Amino acid sequence: MLAAAPGHGAGSAPAGGEAGAARGEFLREVEGMMPNLRRYARSLARDADEADDVVQDALVAALDKIHQFEPGTNLRAWLFTITRNTFITHRRRRRIRTHLPLDDETLDLQAPPAQEARIAQSHLAAAYERLPRPQREVLALVVFESMSYEQAAAILAVAVGTVRSRLSRARAGLRAAIG
Numbered sequence: 709m710l711a712a713a714p715g716h717g718a719g720s721a722p723a724g725g726e727a728g729a730a731r732g733e734f735l736r737e738v739e740g741m742m743p744n745l746r747r748y749a750r751s752l753a754r755d756a757d758e759a760d761d762v763v764q765d766a767l768v769a770a771l772d773k774i775h776q777f778e779p780g781t782n783l784r785a786w787l788f789t790i791t792r793n794t795f796i797t798h799r800r801r802r803r804i805r806t807h808l809p810l811d812d813e814t815l816d817l818q819a820p821p822a823q824e825a826r827i828a829q830s831h832l833a834a835a836y837e838r839l840p841r842p843q844r845e846v847l848a849l850v851v852f853e854s855m856s857y858e859q860a861a862a863i864l865a866v867a868v869g870t871v872r873s874r875l876s877r878a879r880a881g882l883r884a885a886i887g
Contacts, residue, residue: 835885843878
């Protein structure tokens with residue numbers, strides 16, 4: 709997917725010499741982070757199709773702004789920030805219409821499995837979905853993506869204390885919801 713978009717942004721100079729090698733390395737690093745970006749987008753969007761759209765648009769935006777990335781800085785944080793901002797933009801555009809995703813889980817009318825672990829997992833997933841978006845964002849970055857509080861704060865553009873507070877409230881909310 710990334711190699712198909714070489715004509716984007718100021719970084720679209722012919723891929724030759726040192727600049728071409730640097731761009732190739734950049735693209736390899738971005739490609740390696742795609743599963744993490746998808747997981748993060750899915751935790752925000754709660755819909756696989758929307759999350760994939762968010763990641764695709766975020767990657768296009770990153771390629772368009774490749775000239776703004778400063779080598780030696782945190783590429784992961786830069787991409788997660790672009791992904792979060794892209795998600796927010798998508799949501800602002802969608803406010804006018806409502807959307808009920810119809811996927812296999814929505815249409816599954818059978819009784820849930822009887823295994824205790826599966827039931828506990830579904831209770832945890834439901835409790836996670838009920839958390840406010842700011843708490844889900846922090847939980848996704850710190851717990852699922854193993855980012856430091858400082859990295860999460862930079863991505864979310866909030867103070868480290870706010871990250872700690874949101875994470876504490878998210879964990880408390882999950883504990884209360886699952887007993």
